Amino acid sequence: MPVGTLFSMTTGVRRRMGVEERRQQLIGVALELFSHRSPDEVSIDEIAAAAGISRPLVYHYFPGKQSLYEAALRRAADELAARFLEPREGPLGARLLRVMGRFFDFVDDHGPGFAALMRGGPAVGSSTANAMVDGVRQAACEQILAHLGVEEPPARLELVVRSWVSLAESTALMWLDGRRIPRAELELQLVHDFAALAAVSAAYNEEMAGVVLRVLAQEPADGPFGELLVRLSSLAPAVPAVPPQRLR
Numbered sequence: 001m002p003v004g005t006l007f008s009m010t011t012g013v014r015r016r017m018g019v020e021e022r023r024q025q026l027i028g029v030a031l032e033l034f035s036h037r038s039p040d041e042v043s044i045d046e047i048a049a050a051a052g053i054s055r056p057l058v059y060h061y062f063p064g065k066q067s068l069y070e071a072a073l074r075r076a077a078d079e080l081a082a083r084f085l086e087p088r089e090g091p092l093g094a095r096l097l098r099v100m101g102r103f104f105d106f107v108d109d110h111g112p113g114f115a116a117l118m119r120g121g122p123a124v125g126s127s128t129a130n131a132m133v134d135g136v137r138q139a140a141c142e143q144i145l146a147h148l149g150v151e152e153p154p155a156r157l158e159l160v161v162r163s164w165v166s167l168a169e170s171t172a173l174m175w176l177d178g179r180r181i182p183r184a185e186l187e188l189q190l191v192h193d194f195a196a197l198a199a200v201s202a203a204y205n206e207e208m209a210g211v212v213l214r215v216l217a218q219e220p221a222d223g224p225f226g227e228l229l230v231r232l233s234s235l236a237p238a239v240p241a242v243p244p245q246r247l248r
Helices: 019-034 044-051 055-061 065-082 092-109 111-119 126-148 155-176 183-202 206-217 224-233
Strands: 005-007 014-016
Touching: 019 044, 019 055, 019 065, 019 111, 044 055, 044 065, 065 092, 065 111, 065 126, 092 111, 092 126, 092 155, 092 183, 092 224, 111 126, 111 155, 126 155, 155 183, 155 206, 183 206, 183 224
Parallel strands: none
Antiparallel strands: 005 014
16 A cells, blocks of 8 residues: 555545544554553554554654654543543442443553553653643543532542542552452442542541532442442441540
């Protein structure tokens, strides 16, 4: 196939690809390769071969390997941030569980690329990688805060949300190393982790207590948060009584 053209199976006509279309194709090819191996292990020759063009032409569309890798990881970061988008309908626990399902779909499908994005590496500069990751975290935090319906979130609530997003990230990275815990269990556990972080913060602050009580009032007994309460109640007999003076 001549370079810069695309063969249509339906019309049998070769169509020349524009510069931006070719760039997007190369980014897509790179991401597909990154879903199986770390970007550091994928060469420009492999990307060129998978795209059906020569190595020099890759550099026609991207000034260097670094710029192609950054563009591919930037698209991955945008897609990852989009996984936190969720209609603001229904109980919060069910919403968070759906978000975690989409989040782990991405992690499952793009494991090496996800790890490279989160950890950085030679394929992408540390400052660029950090900026991408910070953008994903910020987008995720903003989405969760929006679901909580708090226009001006207090510092403690921001701390809970940011801690939870970081926990989801680190949990996913650990899960990729052997996948020793069933994915569905981790998704549910992370939703429970959010409730637990919020509950602990509520024990220290009346404003947070108000947020938590409002959320729980909208949760069904058979939802994720209700299941957490059932699990915790089963531990109650095993928890030693705490002297009243220790609670002050």
